[in-house]
Amino acid sequence: MRPVPWLGVLGSLLIAVAVAVAVTAPWIAPAKPTQLDLRARLAPPAWVDGGKSNHLLGTDNVGRDVLSRVIWGSRISLTVGTAAALLGMLLGSTLGLLAGYFRGGVDAVISWLINVQLAFPFTLLAIFLLGTVGGGFAAVVVVLALATWVNYARIVRGQVLAIRERDYVLAARAVGVPTGRTLLRYILPNTAAPIVVVASFSTAQAILTQAALSFLGVGIDPSVPSWGAMLDEGRNYLQSAWWIAVFPGLAIALTVLGVNLLGDWLRDWLDPKSAA
Amino acid sequence: MKERKHPFRLAVSDLGTSAFVAGHPHHKTRDAQMTTAPMMNRRQIGQGAAALAVLLAMPRSGYAADAKPVIIASEEDVSTLDPHLIRNNHPIGTVVWSVFDSLVRRNADGSHEPRLALSWEQAEPTRWRFKLRPDVMFHNGENFDAAAVVFNFNRMNVSPYNAESQLWPGTNLKAVVAVDPMTVDLVTAEPTINMLYWLEEAFVGAPKYLKDTAPEVVSANPIGSGPYRFVSWKQGDRVTLTANPTYWNGAPPIKDVVFRDIPELSSRINELKAGSVDVAVGLTPDTAGGAKSPNSKVVAVNSLRKMHMGISFTGIAPLKDKRVRQALNHAVDVQTMIDTLQGGMTKPLLSLVNPPNNDPSLKPFAYDVEKAKSLLKAAGQEGFELQVAYGRYPGAKEVSETVASYLEAIGLKPKLEAYETGRFEEMLKQKAFTGIYYYGWASLINPSVELVILTSDAVDNSNGYNNPEYDKLVKTASVTLDEAKRKAILKQAEDFIWDECPWVYLWYLPAIYGLSTRLDYAVRPDEYIEIYRAKLAG
Numbered sequence: 106m107r108p109v110p111w112l113g114v115l116g117s118l119l120i121a122v123a124v125a126v127a128v129t130a131p132w133i134a135p136a137k138p139t140q141l142d143l144r145a146r147l148a149p150p151a152w153v154d155g156g157k158s159n160h161l162l163g164t165d166n167v168g169r170d171v172l173s174r175v176i177w178g179s180r181i182s183l184t185v186g187t188a189a190a191l192l193g194m195l196l197g198s199t200l201g202l203l204a205g206y207f208r209g210g211v212d213a214v215i216s217w218l219i220n221v222q223l224a225f226p227f228t229l230l231a232i233f234l235l236g237t238v239g240g241g242f243a244a245v246v247v248v249l250a251l252a253t254w255v256n257y258a259r260i261v262r263g264q265v266l267a268i269r270e271r272d273y274v275l276a277a278r279a280v281g282v283p284t285g286r287t288l289l290r291y292i293l294p295n296t297a298a299p300i301v302v303v304a305s306f307s308t309a310q311a312i313l314t315q316a317a318l319s320f321l322g323v324g325i326d327p328s329v330p331s332w333g334a335m336l337d338e339g340r341n342y343l344q345s346a347w348w349i350a351v352f353p354g355l356a357i358a359l360t361v362l363g364v365n366l367l368g369d370w371l372r373d374w375l376d377p378k379s380a381a
Numbered sequence: 382m383k384e385r386k387h388p389f390r391l392a393v394s395d396l397g398t399s400a401f402v403a404g405h406p407h408h409k410t411r412d413a414q415m416t417t418a419p420m421m422n423r424r425q426i427g428q429g430a431a432a433l434a435v436l437l438a439m440p441r442s443g444y445a446a447d448a449k450p451v452i453i454a455s456e457e458d459v460s461t462l463d464p465h466l467i468r469n470n471h472p473i474g475t476v477v478w479s480v481f482d483s484l485v486r487r488n489a490d491g492s493h494e495p496r497l498a499l500s501w502e503q504a505e506p507t508r509w510r511f512k513l514r515p516d517v518m519f520h521n522g523e524n525f526d527a528a529a530v531v532f533n534f535n536r537m538n539v540s541p542y543n544a545e546s547q548l549w550p551g552t553n554l555k556a557v558v559a560v561d562p563m564t565v566d567l568v569t570a571e572p573t574i575n576m577l578y579w580l581e582e583a584f585v586g587a588p589k590y591l592k593d594t595a596p597e598v599v600s601a602n603p604i605g606s607g608p609y610r611f612v613s614w615k616q617g618d619r620v621t622l623t624a625n626p627t628y629w630n631g632a633p634p635i636k637d638v639v640f641r642d643i644p645e646l647s648s649r650i651n652e653l654k655a656g657s658v659d660v661a662v663g664l665t666p667d668t669a670g671g672a673k674s675p676n677s678k679v680v681a682v683n684s685l686r687k688m689h690m691g692i693s694f695t696g697i698a699p700l701k702d703k704r705v706r707q708a709l710n711h712a713v714d715v716q717t718m719i720d721t722l723q724g725g726m727t728k729p730l731l732s733l734v735n736p737p738n739n740d741p742s743l744k745p746f747a748y749d750v751e752k753a754k755s756l757l758k759a760a761g762q763e764g765f766e767l768q769v770a771y772g773r774y775p776g777a778k779e780v781s782e783t784v785a786s787y788l789e790a791i792g793l794k795p796k797l798e799a800y801e802t803g804r805f806e807e808m809l810k811q812k813a814f815t816g817i818y819y820y821g822w823a824s825l826i827n828p829s830v831e832l833v834i835l836t837s838d839a840v841d842n843s844n845g846y847n848n849p850e851y852d853k854l855v856k857t858a859s860v861t862l863d864e865a866k867r868k869a870i871l872k873q874a875e876d877f878i879w880d881e882c883p884w885v886y887l888w889y890l891p892a893i894y895g896l897s898t899r900l901d902y903a904v905r906p907d908e909y910i911e912i913y914r915a916k917l918a919g
Contacts, residue, residue: 141786143721147667166667167722167779236801327778328785328797338778341646344671 113370119363123356127179135159135170138177138330142168147346163348166338174330175352181319181331182360185242186312189249190304193311196250197257198300202288204258205265212262219255227252228317235323245324249314253307260303264296298375305368309361316357332357448917450621450637451900453660453910454649456775458617458642463600464584465533465542470823470908471662472640476620478909479638480520481584481605484511484530485577489905491826493577497525497585497606506572506862507555513563517629519587519606527559532588534567550840551579551830571860574867578827608633608913617642633913646775653677653895660902660910661895665775666724672895681726682906684892685735687822689884690769690784695845696815699762706882708756709817710746712791713784717748719888722779726891733835734828734875743879745886753791766794768816772805781819784885809843821890826907828871829859835883846883 126133136159146168149156156163162171204215231248238244268274269292277287318324319333327334332353339350455472464481467474484498498511517525534557537546548554552573558566567576587604603611608630609622620640624632641658643649646668652658654674664672669679692700692709699705715729732739757763769785771777778799785795796816800808808814820843825831832855833839837847854874861867894904902915 139786141783143717143783146721167783236804322799322801326797327799328782341665341775342667344647345667 110370110374112366113374116363116366116368116370119359120367123179123183123360123363126176127183130176130180134173134176135161136173138169138174139328140169140173144168147342149346150348162352163346165335165349166342166346171335171348171352174335175332175356177330178332178335178353179356179360181325181329182312182315182357185245185249185315185325186308186364188246189311189315190253190308192246192250193253193307194257194300194304197254198261198293198296200254201258201261202265202293202296205262206269206284206288206292208266215258215262219258222251222255228314228321231314231318232321232323235318240324240326242325245315245318248324249311252314253311256303256307256310257300260299261296264299265292268292268295302368302372302375305364305371309364309368312357312361312364444624444636448636450639451635451659451912451915451917452639452641452657453662453912454641454643454652454658455662456642456644456646456649459614459620459640461600462603462611462614462620463542463596464586464603464605465537465546466600467582467584468545471910472620474908475910475912476622476640477584477603477605478607479609479622479912480603480607480611481586482517482607483581483584484513485580487578487581487826487907489903489907493581497530498580501577503576504566507569509567509569509576510560511565511567513565514629515563517606518627519590519604520610520625521587521590521604523587523589525585525606526562527565528562529585529588530565531557531559532592533585534583536591537583546583548579548583552576572862574859574862575827575830578830609638634916635912638912650895653897656897658895659897659900662910663775664893664895666722666726666891666893669724669726669893669895675898677895677897679893680896680904681891681893682904683727684890684906684908685823685826686890686892686908687730687733687735688780688887688890689730689820689822690781690817690887691814691820691844691884692817692882693812693814693844694847694883695812697765697767699760699765700816702760702762703881704756704760705762706885707746708753708760708791709788709885710882711749711753711756713787713885713887714748715745715887718780718783722776722783723888723891726893727888729888730886732875733878734831734871735826738826738828740872740875743876746882750791757791764792764794766796768798768814768818769795770798770800770805770808770814770816770818772800772802772819777819780887784817784819812843812845814844817885828875829855829867832871832874832878833859835878844883846881848881851877851881 142164145157145160145164146166148160148164148168150163151158151161153163160170160172162175165171165174200215200218204212231252234248234251235244274287274291277291282290315324316331316333316336319331320337322334322337325331325334335353336350336357339346339353342349453472453475457472459473459476460468461473462476462480464477467477482497484496485501486494486496488494495514497514497517499514501509501511504510511530513525513527513530519525523529534548534554536542538549538554543549552567552575553570554567555570556568558568560566569576584605586599587606590604591599601614606629608625608628610625612621612623614620619642622638622640624636626632643652643658646663646665649658649661650664650668650672653661653672654677656676661672661677664679669681672679690709692706694701719725719727719729729745731745732743734740767788769781769788771781781797785797788795805818809818809820822834834841835846836842836852836855837849838852851874854870854877858867858870858874861870892904892906892908896902896904899918900915901918902912905911
């Protein structure tokens with residue numbers, strides 16, 4: 106009997122809240138996230154002296170409701186994070202599968218690609234790519250997928266190298282199962298557990314990197330509320346209006362924490378060796 | 382001043398070397414010290430002997446022994462120190478003004494003051510004669526004379542210096558002639574009224590040094606005749622200057638000056654409050670309050686820089702209709718933006734000509750949403766999509782977002798676009814924006830020069846405004862010597878362009894400085910810092 110994985114539950118809970126907020130944003134946000142009110146700018150959170158009840162977490166430097174922007178910002182963070190992790194998964198797993206199964210030249214080329222990618226400072230690459238192709242949602246997702254695919258590729262390759270020598274794979278090859286079918290039917294499912302674990306960590310990484318890119322002012326359209334961009338705006342007001350940066354910062358921290366806790370727990374849970 | 386110069390971060394320097402240290406062979410400072418030791422009576426003589434020993438050990442007795450260098454913190458480093466490549470008023474302009482002298486100096490109110498020129502006259506309509514100051518020496522010991530002026534001015538007329546120095550195009554200069562060693566004639570193709578103005582930005586460096594030295598070394602190791610000598614430049618960090626003890630006007634009151642590059646505004650403010658910085662440049666209205674401390678005070682002047690949303694004439698069709706451009710001006714509530722975003726620290730633009738030369742009958746466009754809508758309707762241009770572009774400099778985003786939201790309110794579809802600063806400058810140069818863009822026009826105080834920038838062939842015309850009628854007015858004014866007539870033509874041009882709305886008119890950029898309480902200095906509205914005019918208080 107396993108003990109109750111409290112941290113896993115907490116992680117799931119945090120993610121559930123974030124997803125729920127993102128999905129219901131149009132209904133739960135008290136104001137439009139782009140609604141300016143210059144006369145009410147830099148209003149502190151409601152519980153602080155001078156706070157207004159209609160701006161629960163205060164307003165930013167042009168008088169937009171911070172709470173509404175944090176709520177809407179969850180959409181960008183979660184969609185970009187998930188999409189990038191999935192795209193990276195697709196790319197990385199495929200390449201890892203091929204490298205591990207065929208070995209030899211294919212493996213050499215793909216391993217070389219992995220090493221090149223790992224050796225390159227990613228944020229620099231991302232800024233360069235987004236600077237040349239221009240920003241936009243799709244571009245950011247692709248660039249972040251480029252950041253995460255190596256995680257999958259390395260893990261999957263290692264797994265496949267082991268699995269391909271198992272008896273059932275040898276048996277499948279012996280009876281003439283086509284290579285594609287062997288890969289998808291007999292090998293891929295057995296790498297699923299580590300892929301899921303990597304996916305959770307990659308999502309966290311993608312959310313953080315997206316926030317970092319927005320903070321640097323590249324990527325997502327500046328008129329779309331995003332946590333990273335809010336942090337950037339709030340940076341100059343840290344001493345006078347801390348709430349502009351603190352709440353989106355908290356949102357990033359909690360979401361990433363949630364995803365990481367869930368990933369941790371998944372890893373333990375899926376690892377046959379740790380079963381009690 | 383060159384129009385695209387602005388206070389914000391520019392492209393980084395192309396210099397590969399990170400530090401240069403000047404070797405000044407002529408250190409004449411030590412000999413002069415003892416003579417200034419104070420007179421003392423018999424009773425004090427014992428003390429005096431000790432004091433004298435201390436005095437003798439001091440490098441310069443004119444300065445307090447414990448005076449720390451005055452440190453000026455800016456949001457960017459200089460990118461060159463070549464006297465003929467001044468790309469921005471601050472910090473490059475400030476350092477060049479300190480190390481070099483021009484023939485004429487511009488005072489904070491735009492009036493002219495003799496520097497290397499003692500006097501001048503317009504001998505003929507196209508010939509200006511300047512009497513030069515005798516016995517002036519460059520920091521490396523070269524002598525200043527008419528030949529030095531001729532060499533320097535001719536250097537400004539060749540590439541790459543002619544890309545930044547505007548003496549020749551600005552005055553229609555044809556030739557620089559040394560009449561005798563202390564007299565120079567400037568001959569222009571046409572009569573000009575802007576001679577002194579552009580001379581004030583034409584700096585004279587040591588001619589032999591400029592001639593015999595590689596350009597990269599010159600731009601990193603400047604030698605002029607100014608109140609300060611160059612000591613060192615550590616790129617991305619600091620420029621160090623020290624007082625020129627043999628300056629013709631006497632050594633400046635402050636001995637050591639350091640220009641530091643501190644990009645982060647909050648760091649500049651924290652260092653100011655901690656007392657490790659004496660001048661913090663580029664404070665914003667929102668942060669000004671936080672810069673006050675027992676060590677520091679905040680000083681604001683209405684700068685002369687005209688902030689606006691430039692309206693592209695090379696982009697989308699609706700903007701070519703004057704009614705649309707006027708509608709944009711009526712749509713934006715400039716006063717509210719000033720009261721809030723600018724902390725009430727500035728005023729709306731009143732004209733394209735800076736005060737006090739502006740036509741007082743011009744009034745800002747009133748905030749009137751209904752009028753804006755009806756103008757759009759009359760022009761048959763409703764609900765179009767519009768680029769709202771901004772660079773990465775402070776406050777640009779909030780202003781652009783606010784303007785965009787006002788434009789949304791009259792039914793347009795603004796699309797915000799952020800640009801990295803270098804890219805933004807490039808877009809301006811190529812007139813590549815298609816909508817409107819947030820920008821600040823340089824700090825000028827000369828109506829003729831201010832109006833030139835919107836003529837069709839001006840190098841700094843960045844929105845592509847092109848109107849032959851306007852070109853003709855400005856051109857005529859610049860060659861009209863009769864003052865009354867010229868003023869009338871300029872006023873006509875000024876009124877014409879105001880009504881044309883080449884910009885969405887915003888405000889004069891408030892120039893806010895944090896100063897340490899130990900410093901006694903009156904800031905200028907045009908961004909230059911004349912540190913040689915500063916004193917240590919008390």
